[in-house]
Amino acid sequence: MQNRQVILSRYPDGHPRAEDFEVVSIDMPGPGTEEVLCRTRYLSLDPYMRSQIAGRHISGSIAPGDAMRGESVAEVVESNHAAFTPGQLVRGFGGWCEYFTLPGSALSPVNPGLDRPSLELSLLGMTGLTAWAGMIWQAEVKAGDRVLIPAVTGGVGSAAAQFCRLRGAEVIGTAGSEKKCAYAVEALGALACINRHEGDLAGQLDQHFPGGIDVYFDLVGGELLHLASERLALQSRVVLAGLMAEYNDAERAPGPPPGFWIRARATIYGLVVYDFEPRRREFVDTCLPLLREGKLDQREDMTDGIESAPEAFCRLMHGGNFGKVVVAFP
Amino acid sequence: MQNRQVILSRYPDGHPRAEDFEVVSIDMPGPGTEEVLCRTRYLSLDPYMRSQIAGRHISGSIAPGDAMRGESVAEVVESNHAAFTPGQLVRGFGGWCEYFTLPGSALSPVNPGLDRPSLELSLLGMTGLTAWAGMIWQAEVKAGDRVLIPAVTGGVGSAAAQFCRLRGAEVIGTAGSEKKCAYAVEALGALACINRHEGDLAGQLDQHFPGGIDVYFDLVGGELLHLASERLALQSRVVLAGLMAEYNDAERAPGPPPGFWIRARATIYGLVVYDFEPRRREFVDTCLPLLREGKLDQREDMTDGIESAPEAFCRLMHGGNFGKVVVAFP
Numbered sequence: 001m002q003n004r005q006v007i008l009s010r011y012p013d014g015h016p017r018a019e020d021f022e023v024v025s026i027d028m029p030g031p032g033t034e035e036v037l038c039r040t041r042y043l044s045l046d047p048y049m050r051s052q053i054a055g056r057h058i059s060g061s062i063a064p065g066d067a068m069r070g071e072s073v074a075e076v077v078e079s080n081h082a083a084f085t086p087g088q089l090v091r092g093f094g095g096w097c098e099y100f101t102l103p104g105s106a107l108s109p110v111n112p113g114l115d116r117p118s119l120e121l122s123l124l125g126m127t128g129l130t131a132w133a134g135m136i137w138q139a140e141v142k143a144g145d146r147v148l149i150p151a152v153t154g155g156v157g158s159a160a161a162q163f164c165r166l167r168g169a170e171v172i173g174t175a176g177s178e179k180k181c182a183y184a185v186e187a188l189g190a191l192a193c194i195n196r197h198e199g200d201l202a203g204q205l206d207q208h209f210p211g212g213i214d215v216y217f218d219l220v221g222g223e224l225l226h227l228a229s230e231r232l233a234l235q236s237r238v239v240l241a242g243l244m245a246e247y248n249d250a251e252r253a254p255g256p257p258p259g260f261w262i263r264a265r266a267t268i269y270g271l272v273v274y275d276f277e278p279r280r281r282e283f284v285d286t287c288l289p290l291l292r293e294g295k296l297d298q299r300e301d302m303t304d305g306i307e308s309a310p311e312a313f314c315r316l317m318h319g320g321n322f323g324k325v326v327v328a329f330p
Numbered sequence: 331m332q333n334r335q336v337i338l339s340r341y342p343d344g345h346p347r348a349e350d351f352e353v354v355s356i357d358m359p360g361p362g363t364e365e366v367l368c369r370t371r372y373l374s375l376d377p378y379m380r381s382q383i384a385g386r387h388i389s390g391s392i393a394p395g396d397a398m399r400g401e402s403v404a405e406v407v408e409s410n411h412a413a414f415t416p417g418q419l420v421r422g423f424g425g426w427c428e429y430f431t432l433p434g435s436a437l438s439p440v441n442p443g444l445d446r447p448s449l450e451l452s453l454l455g456m457t458g459l460t461a462w463a464g465m466i467w468q469a470e471v472k473a474g475d476r477v478l479i480p481a482v483t484g485g486v487g488s489a490a491a492q493f494c495r496l497r498g499a500e501v502i503g504t505a506g507s508e509k510k511c512a513y514a515v516e517a518l519g520a521l522a523c524i525n526r527h528e529g530d531l532a533g534q535l536d537q538h539f540p541g542g543i544d545v546y547f548d549l550v551g552g553e554l555l556h557l558a559s560e561r562l563a564l565q566s567r568v569v570l571a572g573l574m575a576e577y578n579d580a581e582r583a584p585g586p587p588p589g590f591w592i593r594a595r596a597t598i599y600g601l602v603v604y605d606f607e608p609r610r611r612e613f614v615d616t617c618l619p620l621l622r623e624g625k626l627d628q629r630e631d632m633t634d635g636i637e638s639a640p641e642a643f644c645r646l647m648h649g650g651n652f653g654k655v656v657v658a659f660p
Contacts, residue, residue, distance in 0.1 A: 058593055221588055240588045254584035258551055258570045261600040263388060268598035270591040 003028035005097035006068045006309050008053060014248045016050065016317055021068070021310035031080050031101045038074035038102065040094055044121040045070065045313045045325040046155065047219075050247035058272050068096035068309075071126055073110060073117045080104075091120050096309050098329060111284060113292055122324040123291060123298045124284060126273055127155035132283045133276040134217055134239035135160050136167070138269040143168030145214040146233075148205070149190075150224055151244065153180040153299065155324035158188055160217050162296050165189040169215070172208045174201075174224065176319045183322075187297045202227050212236065212264070220244040222253060229256035232264035241271040248317065299323030305330060333358035335427030336398045336639050338383060344578045346380065346647055351398070351640035361410045361431045368404035368432065370424055374451040375400065375643045375655040376485065377549075380577035388602050398426035398639075401456055403440055403447045410434075421450050426639050428659060441614060443622055452654040453621060453628045454614060456603055457485035462613045463606040464547055464569035465490050466497070468599040473498030475544040476563075478535070479520075480554055481574065483510040483629065485654035488518055490547050492626050495519040499545070502538045504531075504554065506649045513652075517627045532557050542566065542594070550574040552583060559586035562594035571601040578647065629653030635660060 002025050009022040031037040049070065051057040062068065072094040076084050081104025084090060089110040094100035110120045122128060135141045147164045151157040152173025161171045161184065173184040173193040181193035194204045205213075205227055212233030218225050222245030229238065238261075246253045261268060276283075290296050301321040303312045309327045316325045332355050339352040361367040379400065381387040392398065402424040406414050411434025414420060419440040424430040440450045452458060465471045477494045481487040482503025491501045491514065503514040503523040511523035524534045535543075535557055542563030548555050552575030559568065568591075576583045591598060606613075620626050631651040633642045639657045646655045 056589060218588070225588065240592050243589055243592075252587035252589050255586055255588045256584065257582035258548070258555065258585045258600075259386060259573055259582050261598065262570050262573075262602060264600060265602050265605055266598075266600045268591065268596075270588075270594060270596045270598075272592060272595050275595060 001028040001030075001099070002026070003097060003099040004306050005095065006306060008062050008064050008066055008068060010064050012053065012248070016053070016248070016314050018310040018314055021313075023307055028099050029101070031078055034081050034103050034105070035101045036076055036081050036084050036090070036104050036107055037078040038090060038092070038094060038100055038107075039077050040072045040074045040098055040100065040329045041089070042073040042118040042121055042329070043070055043094070043096060043309065043327040044072065044125065044127075045309065045316055045327060046127070047242060047244050047247060047316065049313065050317055051243070054247060054250075056252070058274070069093060070095055071121060072100075073120050074100070084109075089117050091125070096306065098306055111288055113288070115291075118300060118302070118326050118328070119291065119298055121326060122155055122300065123159055123296055124287060127324060128159045128287060129276055129280055129283055130156050130241060130271065130273040131159035131163055131217075132287070133273060133279075134241050134269070134271050135163050135215070137276065137279070138239050138271060139215045139217070139237040141167050141169045141215055145169040146209060146211070147171050147215040147217065148174075148209070148213050148228055149217045150174045150220045151319070152184045152188065152190060152193060153322060154219075156219055156241065157217075158184075158297070158299065158323070161188040161190055164215075166290070166295070180322060183299065187299070205231055209233075215239075217241065221246050221255075226256045229260040229266075232260065232266050234265055236264050236266045238266055238268045239271050240268060301325045302328050304328050331358040331360075331429070332356070333427055333429040334636050335425065336636060338392050338394050338396055338398060340394050342383065342578070346383070346578070346644050348640040348644055351643075353637055358429050359431070361408055364411050364433050364435070365431045366406055366411050366414050366420070366434050366437055367408040368420060368422070368424060368430055368437075369407050370402045370404045370428055370430065370659045371419070372403040372448040372451055372659070373400055373424070373426060373639065373657040374402065374455065374457075375639065375646055375657060376457070377572060377574050377577060377646065379643065380647055381573070384577060384580075386582070388604070399423060400425055401451060402430075403450050404430070419447050421455070426636065428636055441618055443618070445621075448630060448632070448656050448658070449621065449628055451656060452485055452630065453489055453626055454617060457654060458489045458617060459606055459610055459613055460486050460571060460601065460603040461489035461493055461547075462617070463603060463609075464571050464599070464601050465493050465545070467606070467609070468569050468601060469545045469547070469567040471497050471499045471545055475499040476539055476541070477501050477545040477547065478504075478539070478543050478558055479547045480504045480550045481649070482514045482518065482520060482523060483652060484549075486549055486571065487547075488514075488627070488629065488653070491518040491520055494545075496620070496625070510652060513629065517629070535561055539563075545569075547571065551576050551585075556586045559590040559596075562590065562596050564595055566594050566596045568596055568598045569601050570598060631655045632658050634658050
């Protein structure tokens with residue numbers, strides 16, 4: 001049986017381009033003991049993958065010749081594991097490929113009652129769990145907090161904005177276009193959204209946070225982390241969850257002056273979502289009902305077929321996506 | 331009645347020099363309603379004063395012509411406040427001067443039963459409270475933690491080292507000479523002490539923290555904050571309490587790359603000791619018995635008379651002090 005997968009063909013020079021990847025055909029063996037053969041239905045593409053390529057990610061590195069990794073929703077084709085049967089939908093780290101085998105212990109059944117199974121990769125998946133862990137468990141966002149969320153229409157940002165809104169907090173987002181900003185306010189419930197390509201960013205932050213920033217969900221690092229740190233309210237919280245602004249750089253960039261944080265008596269949390277896997281059930285039990293009741297919105301930026309994955313990923317790294325980036329497999 | 335006080339005569343260019351200060355004589359009025367006239371006995375000199383001169387301190391700025399501020403232990407000379415009587419020893423922000431008046435509400439009685447009243451400015455004072463707030467209340471140091479404490483023989487450092495040791499943690503200090511290092515190990519109970527002028531700092535940290543740093547008490551910022559952040563253990567804590575390394579600089583320096591903290595899932599706390607004044611009683615009730623039982627050591631670097639204050643402060647800012655810097659008034 002033949003399988004197609006995407007490998008990294010060479011290290012990107014700065015922003016990745018589609019030519020840095022290659023779709024290759026390989027032989028696909030059947031599943032071994034306790035293993036399950038799956039056919040990919042949806043693949044999640046996320047900024048952290050750029051960090052894997054840069055060799056700086058917690059989950060390990062990807063070098064030229066290596067297969068691209070990622071979380072997917074897939075259909076069981078053949079199972080040597082008692083918990084799974086053919087036709088069943090599962091979630092697991094299948095990677096950028098049409099078929100994969102994983103031990104049954106590395107797979108989870110997709111939650112029943114979802115509008116569409118791809119939600120298992122966004123609101124109910126790693127991006128949703130990241131947002132929940134950062135905003136609810138770490139920063140403990142509460143009614144009245146004014147929260148700054150960058151890339152607010154993206155996967156993590158849009159989940160975070162809605163979770164904060166549900167807690168009674170006021171969200172100011174940033175996004176890369178007027179259209180995205182309108183969506184943030186209308187669909188996600190943000191109080192306002194700053195178009196990061198228009199006008200003076202520092203001045204707009206001053207305007208939207210007259211009393212300072214209570215919570216900043218840092219998904220980007222770089223300039224915005226500096227500007228936000230300079231404007232923190234007393235007893236504020238900063239969750240460090242990503243460094244989008246520097247994933248494409250060869251070197252780690254320095255952070256904001258620590259004096260900003262001392263002055264604000266801030267608490268800063270480093271967030272790695274894998275640590276919160278043991279609490280996923282708790283998160284899903286809260287979110288799934290909200291999702292079923294239509295209280296949460298999830299916009300997806302969906303492309304079709306494995307060939308579309310490299311280009312979709314490069315677009316994501318340029319901020320060209322509008323919503324959570326997912327590749328659908330026919 | 332004549333009083334002598336120290337004023338800042340000009341802004342220091344980098345490291346302060348004694349000529350940047352001036353001792354001036356002024357007329358001293360008697361105490362007003364509810365006020366208390368005090369004669370200074372001991373004055374605390376601390377690195378944060380350099381930050382006040384740089385205009386970056388939470389407590390406000392000091393400009394040329396302004397009197398230098400600071401906490402002191404003093405004797406009541408004349409009192410218009412019911413709680414205080416002449417001859418009584420009190421603690422308050424009297425400043426660098428021989429006499430001062432303050433409202434009675436701004437004074438506290440010195441704790442009874444102390445070996446020497448100057449302890450009210452060190453272990454039992456702001457430096458002790460800073461160490462307790464950072465290590466015990468924020469970082470929650472526990473048995474088995476390996477803790478890095480810079481300037482470990484200084485006021486805050488020596489208190490922190492002993493509090494950590496009492497909790498069963500292992501302390502590695504840094505200090506500026508072999509003599510200070512020996513004191514840190516012998517008198518403060520540090521497991522080891524790195525002479526920051528000898529050998530490769532990064533390599534020595536690697537050697538003393540094979541499993542990473544569990545808690546870092548940052549009193550200095552700069553290079554050590556970077557090196558420590560790079561070597562944090564999982565779930566580590568960093569308390570940001572001072573920026574000694576940059577107090578003499580005109581600009582705020584950037585901090586370490588945030589990726590170090592994400593990788594370690596660290597929690598970073600900004601510490602301003604004033605926030606913990608409401609809990610001072612709780613701290614004193616724990617520490618005073620330990621002090622009386624001889625379980626805590628406090629080395630003081632004491633000079634005599636108001637004229638000695640500028641030079642003692644400049645020496646402190648060069649790391650030339652050995653122990654908590656206190657000026658005794660005859």
